[in-house]
Amino acid sequence: MVYINEIPDHSGKQITLKGWVYNIRTSKKLIFIIVRDGTGLCQSVVAQDDVPENVWDSASRLQQESALEISGLVHADERSIGGHELHVRDIRIVSIADEYPITPKEHGVEFLMEHRHLWLRSRKQWAAMRVRNTIIFAIHRFFQERGFIQMDAPIFTGNAAEGTTNLFETDYFDRKAYLTQSGQLYGEAMAMAHGKIYTFGPTFRAEKSKTRRHLTEFWMIEPEMAYYDLAMNMDLAEEMISFIVQEVLKINHEELVILERDIGKLEQVRAPFPRISYTEAVEKLNSPKMQEKLDTMARDRELEAEKLKDELAALDAEFGQAKKGRKFQIDRKRGEINARLDQIDEDLRNLPVWKKSALEKKWGEDFGGSDETLLTMDDTTPVMVHGYPAEVKAFYMKRDPENNEIALGVDMLAPEGYGEIIGGGQREDSLDILLQRLKEHNLPEEQFRWYLDLRKYGSVPHSGFGLGLERTVAWLCGLQHVRETIPFPRMMGRLYP
């Protein structure tokens, strides 16, 4: 048995593939079967004159996604996907598929999500999952090569009090337990045992957010390092992201092409990334230059919409006389243009809000999604924003020794509008200050007894951050929505399949 990605090594030889029918085309005496086996696609040609009658009959019975073992000779042929094709000698049907719901035509989001278990077989989804795999493995390699120990934080937790986000509540032997929203506090305990650790696991947020950046269940990577300050923390985050991007470019070129990703943009992602303070970011948002940029953006959108409408009118005029094949292309193009026009409409409706948010941003307020997009607009690499107002940040963040109003936190914002992929910072290491913060945040000291112990027994400066896996995958794949970056996304209103 040979896998499709090994075919170039078997040119001119007889091989057997085991897989599924991705697509099939028939004519009088020829059948073209596109076979997929999980490693790639291969066109297999059955010629009636070259095979026994039973093989021809088998080929005639195949439907999309039928399972088969197929044998033949490998021929180099430029007309085929991947440059090689199989001249079939024999076919063994493993199972004939029922009528397959996902045809090689277009489908809507709702339909595809309802068939996610089958959608995973489609080419773009296949490519995205392989990039996800590369990213996961790259993260492990990055940390393992630097002496980090991978450890797991618990998924059930007893305290619902850590932050403001809503948690999923479960029944835990007649007591309440919550699904974790972060492994960080436990990460701190583990870092005090091993120096440098990272967790890699699922986290849960019961927020009712329906946006392209949110899931209720997502995977987070949280390194935590003893004796690291904020600057070292930022160095590490930057080095890690650069490494991941380089690995994806090296390993997944084919997948990025399938995903129609602008590879040039990814090639520009190299350290160092710009670092700006929160205060500088607010100034940037308030600046006349930002106002100009937003005005230009609005004008550009309007011009683009006009151009697209003209294009649409031209296509409409052509449609009546067009041949069938051309009608397909026109339909597809119209779909793309209409989707873009909807997006422009939405942008134009939102622009005044974005403008207001940016220009009237006051020191002390947190950034919204639009502010993040505006901050990264000029950059091809991620941007790190550090030194947030302490008031909007969590109780465990260490304050800047030179300015008590500022917390030593950092967010990394991905370019191209993908938003926050990393959030982290230096942790408060003083027991007295932490006790005071718990009081200020009205948090129950009893629940955090173990956490406070870490400051009692050999407290040291330490830092860490959380990387959102799905947002990273979305950014590197150029996907519009995080739902396509995880095999079975969990979102508000989606628990099936």
Add this chain to the structure above:
RNA sequence: UCCUCCGUAGCUCAAUGGCAGAGCAUUCGGCUGUUAACCGAAGGGUUACUGGUUCGAAUCCAGUCGGGGGAGCCA
């Protein structure tokens, strides 16, 4: 929770108050190199649901349900 857009054949969509339609998919027929193959034919409908306006509703109005995008919140 709020704002906004949408719901028509298995799928993607058209029909903007006047006979419910096309392509794909399915079935049948044709075609020796197809690239979402192509050509011909057939079957396929409670227009999400409930009520209202109207001579007449897929279309207008109200409510309900489901979905997309966004705000808040965040990775």
